[in-house]
Amino acid sequence: MSVEVTNETAWQIDGKIFSDLGVWVMSQMRVSTQSDLTIMFVDPDPIAQLHMRWMNLEGPTDVMSFPMDELRPGDGGTEMEGVLGDIVLCPWVAAQQALAAGHSTMEEMMLLTIHGILHLLGYDHVTPEQERQMFGLQRQLLLTFFALRQGAGARATLPAGTSDALAEWDREHGAGGKTAK
Template identity: 45%
Template sequence: MAIEIINNTKEDYSNLKLESLLAFGMAQMEINPDCDLNLMLVDEDEMTELHIKWMDEPGPTDVLSFPMDEIEPGYKEVGVLGDIVLCPTVALSQAQKAGHSFEHEAGILSMHGLLHILGFDHAEPEEEKEMFALQESLVARWSK
């Protein structure tokens, strides 16, 4: 499996076990485990730059996804899934507001990024309901 975690922050987030979570998500979505996936952890300044450049929206966001090959659930070939970019400080703030752990929030956001790469979206209410339920279910099953 080729999941790479790239930490561009000054903090150590190795305790989050995000590689294991993403591998579980890929397996549950029946993605070839040899597909490449990168998860980059960035600070708020870098996330703000990416958010402006790619979404034309100000300020930092929690997670961005950059799919490469068009890979959907059930994909059996080897390919490049793409990049997930996560801002841990935004995740921490959101976790505090939601009343759950930072670890849970980072997991939800990482899974959210993976689902976007696999073609899921939440532009419409029904899509949002499906995607958010799936990401919660995957993280809950992984944490057991």
């Protein structure tokens, strides 16, 4: 399995943890070891542009998934093989959500990574039943990954003096702190 991680932000993020997480989730979902995934961290403006272009929704969002070969989870006997797709995350929005949820930005970004992978595998949360299934699975995957890594302790941080790109985006676009969810 190949998981490429790119960080185009000021955030200091250990890409290896996200690569390991992606490989582990794909293996748990029985996706072939020959499959590829890309995880990209971007600032508010690029994800807002993607959000408008592909979802016709304004403002930065937390995560977007772009499936390629429309792989689905394996069924125990077969494993799906191909290019899973791309996940684009905005650490600025993740940090805001983490603060509201009472956990770390790193935990939020890991949860969003799993959420994005599940979307790439065809999961959705449009109906209450779909939401229960998807959110339950992403929680189970995250907690199991944490248990297996015992005290990975990785953090996502910003260098001292880095300006708040999400607040700047809001000011420039007159959003008044109303980023998309």
